[in-house]
Amino acid sequence: MTEFIPPGTRFHPLPSPFPMKRGGALVGAHVAFETWGELNAARDNAVLIVTGLSPDAHAAANEGNPEAGWWEPMLGPGKPIDTDRWFVVCVNSLGSCKGSTGPASMNPSTGALYRLDFPDLSVEDGADAAASVVRGLGITRLACLIGNSMGGMTALSLLQRHPGIAHAHINISGAPRALPFSIAIRSLQREAIRLDPNWNHGQYDEVTYPESGMRMARKLGVITYRSALEWDGRFGRVRLESDRPDEEPFGLEFQVESYLEGHARRFVRRFDPNCYLYLSRSMDWFDLGPDGLRQIHVDKVLAIGVHTDILFPLQQQQEIADGLREGGADATFLPLESPQGHDAFLVDIARFGPAVAGFLATL
Amino acid sequence: MTEFIPPGTRFHPLPSPFPMKRGGALVGAHVAFETWGELNAARDNAVLIVTGLSPDAHAAANEGNPEAGWWEPMLGPGKPIDTDRWFVVCVNSLGSCKGSTGPASMNPSTGALYRLDFPDLSVEDGADAAASVVRGLGITRLACLIGNSMGGMTALSLLQRHPGIAHAHINISGAPRALPFSIAIRSLQREAIRLDPNWNHGQYDEVTYPESGMRMARKLGVITYRSALEWDGRFGRVRLESDRPDEEPFGLEFQVESYLEGHARRFVRRFDPNCYLYLSRSMDWFDLGPDGLRQIHVDKVLAIGVHTDILFPLQQQQEIADGLREGGADATFLPLESPQGHDAFLVDIARFGPAVAGFLATL
Numbered sequence: 175m176t177e178f179i180p181p182g183t184r185f186h187p188l189p190s191p192f193p194m195k196r197g198g199a200l201v202g203a204h205v206a207f208e209t210w211g212e213l214n215a216a217r218d219n220a221v222l223i224v225t226g227l228s229p230d231a232h233a234a235a236n237e238g239n240p241e242a243g244w245w246e247p248m249l250g251p252g253k254p255i256d257t258d259r260w261f262v263v264c265v266n267s268l269g270s271c272k273g274s275t276g277p278a279s280m281n282p283s284t285g286a287l288y289r290l291d292f293p294d295l296s297v298e299d300g301a302d303a304a305a306s307v308v309r310g311l312g313i314t315r316l317a318c319l320i321g322n323s324m325g326g327m328t329a330l331s332l333l334q335r336h337p338g339i340a341h342a343h344i345n346i347s348g349a350p351r352a353l354p355f356s357i358a359i360r361s362l363q364r365e366a367i368r369l370d371p372n373w374n375h376g377q378y379d380e381v382t383y384p385e386s387g388m389r390m391a392r393k394l395g396v397i398t399y400r401s402a403l404e405w406d407g408r409f410g411r412v413r414l415e416s417d418r419p420d421e422e423p424f425g426l427e428f429q430v431e432s433y434l435e436g437h438a439r440r441f442v443r444r445f446d447p448n449c450y451l452y453l454s455r456s457m458d459w460f461d462l463g464p465d466g467l468r469q470i471h472v473d474k475v476l477a478i479g480v481h482t483d484i485l486f487p488l489q490q491q492q493e494i495a496d497g498l499r500e501g502g503a504d505a506t507f508l509p510l511e512s513p514q515g516h517d518a519f520l521v522d523i524a525r526f527g528p529a530v531a532g533f534l535a536t537l
Numbered sequence: 538m539t540e541f542i543p544p545g546t547r548f549h550p551l552p553s554p555f556p557m558k559r560g561g562a563l564v565g566a567h568v569a570f571e572t573w574g575e576l577n578a579a580r581d582n583a584v585l586i587v588t589g590l591s592p593d594a595h596a597a598a599n600e601g602n603p604e605a606g607w608w609e610p611m612l613g614p615g616k617p618i619d620t621d622r623w624f625v626v627c628v629n630s631l632g633s634c635k636g637s638t639g640p641a642s643m644n645p646s647t648g649a650l651y652r653l654d655f656p657d658l659s660v661e662d663g664a665d666a667a668a669s670v671v672r673g674l675g676i677t678r679l680a681c682l683i684g685n686s687m688g689g690m691t692a693l694s695l696l697q698r699h700p701g702i703a704h705a706h707i708n709i710s711g712a713p714r715a716l717p718f719s720i721a722i723r724s725l726q727r728e729a730i731r732l733d734p735n736w737n738h739g740q741y742d743e744v745t746y747p748e749s750g751m752r753m754a755r756k757l758g759v760i761t762y763r764s765a766l767e768w769d770g771r772f773g774r775v776r777l778e779s780d781r782p783d784e785e786p787f788g789l790e791f792q793v794e795s796y797l798e799g800h801a802r803r804f805v806r807r808f809d810p811n812c813y814l815y816l817s818r819s820m821d822w823f824d825l826g827p828d829g830l831r832q833i834h835v836d837k838v839l840a841i842g843v844h845t846d847i848l849f850p851l852q853q854q855q856e857i858a859d860g861l862r863e864g865g866a867d868a869t870f871l872p873l874e875s876p877q878g879h880d881a882f883l884v885d886i887a888r889f890g891p892a893v894a895g896f897l898a899t900l
Contacts, residue, residue, distance in 0.1 A: 354772040354793035355765030361794045364787045369749050386732050393725050402718030409717040424727045424814050430717035431724045451787050
């Protein structure tokens with residue numbers, strides 16, 4: 175499924191075998207990554223970005239790929255994460271389908287795709303894989319570790335399992351553990367995929383593909399990634415042009431329905447359903463433990479959250495800041511008034527840009 | 538589908554033909570209702586309850602049916618809605634499958650079930666049908682009109698379309714119009730049903746029944762009817778007894794998943810899928826209009842909302858109180874701190890009981 179992988183992606187081979195937290199090991203696995211800027215002679219200007227569930231490693235345009243990336247306004251020369259100063263690395267999560275080894279990769283022991291033979295995937299495995307990329311680049315200590323959404327979980331796991339790996343940390347809309355509302359949402363997303371007859375216990379192909387299940391899962395995702403407040407202003411009760419544009423009974427009629435449909439259509443063929451299931455479940459399983467935060471040693475922390483986030487609610491970022499402070503960090507909790515909910519960090523650059531830039535300027 | 542109808546249900550025949558707002562008319566239609574207490578000689582002690590999407594008319598035990606009803610702790614002798622004082626009527630919504638005429642009823646012009654031949658259903662049609670029940674009982678003016686959730690929409694429509702029908706009004710977790718977040722949720726619920734091959738454009742039966750679609754729709758409903766806050770305390774990250782009780786890949790593992798599954802299983806065969814689709818869409822369509830609230834004449838109003846409601850958010854009940862006050866009502870907005878979200882009125886009797894009783898005591 176190479177169509178998922180952006181051009182210019184680089185690959186870091188993981189130690190083989192690569193042991194997985196819940197059992198099993200990967201043989202001949204690798205992690206996709208991209209970089210921006212230059213590592214300085216002291217090797218102390220490195221910033222690692224670990225991502226949410228769906229992004230690839232192409233966070234922004236670079237020499238290998240001039241296309242805009244998923245965090246384009248945040249990353250580049252003179253931008254909030256200033257690549258004139260920082261050597262920035264972004265990894266594609268282990269278990270994803272955007273270049274890193276995952277359920278959509280070839281299983282070397284069978285010559286077929288892993289599909290559901292991929293071992294249980296944990297956030298911790300993604301953290302270990304990201305740490306291996308860092309070491310492979312000759313970096314002993316990151317200047318800053320940045321994690322967004324699921325990447326906020328991965329980052330905390332990285333700090334816990336690899337003490338000293340980072341001087342500073344920015345946790346954006348992350349969480350120290352999954353809570354039942356988000357577990358319920360993700361469980362329902364997975365059920366939508368599993369119920370699609372074309373999923374067929376993971377044995378689908380490009381022709382017989384669980385498109386309906388993926389569409390449902392993505393729509394529910396988009397609903398919970400944004401916020402009611404944003405949509406009130408953006409869509410209100412505006413209808414599509416014709417009164418009954420969709421001839422199907424109970425078909426699309428309101429702009430908000432069409433918006434969801436468009437998002438879903440763009441996603442369903444660009445993300446492997448089995449990878450989605452594995453990554454989704456890994457988040458449910460994630461729990462740093464009752465003393466996890468205060469046992470982490472990191473010097474400076476910025477934990478950013480958004481009032482309108484229903485998936486990773488604000489009190490979870492407060493908990494991250496408080497817990498890391500108990501562990502000795504100089505930790506700041508920054509709640510933002512973004513109306514865009516969980517995904518605000520992707521779009522509300524007016525608020526997130528200065529927050530991230532301001533913190534990095536203190537390092 | 539008579540198994541949906543509680544024993545003791547009474548039936549009010551609607552005028553025939555009964556014109557529908559968006560076109561068409563029902564012939565030989567009726568509305569199911571139940572009553573509690575006695576109408577006094579002056580006929581000025583009547584209270585009407587209009588419900589959310591799924592309840593039947595059996596709000597509480599009565600002579601016709603001693604089983605507990607869906608609002609049992611609120612309604613009865615000495616209870617917050619005190620049937621020693623009030624003559625209480627609860628109607629099953631037009632378009633439902635709990636006794637009132639709807640898509641699961643026989644179409645007299647064909648001798649078959651209406652299914653998708655039922656005309657477009659609007660909240661306004663449900664309001665007109667409820668008004669007809671009130672008139673049929675010889676009541677000119679209700680002492681109080683109470684509407685919960687979708688019933689809060691129906692109640693506003695009743696007041697708008699039948700001026701003078703009520704002296705007072707309690708609007709609980711209602712809305713003067715559907716907003717895009719709730720439209721999006723309901724659209725996805727309908728899509729889950731429509732995608733189920735067994736739905737078959739409404740042509741299912743008891744054997745070939747859209748059970749998966751209804752289960753998905755109900756789970757999404759329950760997720761949005763309650764609140765993350767409640768679930769954090771109630772379920773946390775507690776797992777089911779065995780580590781992997783569900784042998785299916787990505788099967789149930791956490792208590793919150795099992796809770797949703799149980800709710801869904803209890804619901805899917807007790808509510809007709811086509812009726813669900815019609816009632817769900819009627820809510821999306823509902824919009825009282827920009828001047829709707831201030832054009833309503835009602836004397837006293839209590840609009841109650843809950844901080845944790847994500848489906849009918851608190852600002853909508855504030856808008857109801859403010860708008861009806863502009864129209865001349867003595868209107869109070871009462872935000873409650875219930876953790877249970879939209880459905881709090883069903884379970885948080887400690888807060889809702891005194892609020893409703895206190896208001897009724899002023900009448």
